[in-house]
Amino acid sequence: MTDAANSKPAIPDHLSVDPRSPFHDAEVFQHDIGIRFNDKERFDVEEYCISEGWIKVPAGKTRDRKGNILTIKLKGRVEAFYK
Template sequence: MTDTPPDRLSSNPKSPFYDEALLERGVGIRFNGVEKTNVDEYCVSEGWVRVTAGNAKDRAGNPMTIKLKGKVEPYFRDPQS
């Protein structure tokens, strides 16, 4: 593993950008300088995060998400061991 988080990462197992090992290590997100804990997916190069919209669900029972644009800064919460 590298010490830099990936450009794009998703917490949804159905996504091609899902990586269980990185999620277990703990990835934190600062979006426009504010710590976000409800991020479902992010992309640094395109400058967006997808956050859950409360308790709303879609027809398939998945959480509804909102795409927000701004400065995305991912970091690892736990140092690499």
């Protein structure tokens, strides 16, 4: 295999799973990404920002009137990594 086939894009500082967001990067989602928040791995992160130190997670099964998931912003130490 070549290095080009194994190369992964740099992990962005701000990333969102919502394709409508300006912070969504489909190329990054081709690989498995892990999020560690306050030294604990999270699997329910909708959006994160490493430099500002926050993540957004779903607020239960609650949805807004347009059907979008409502999220809660949690502040702390954020680390993103490829699995």
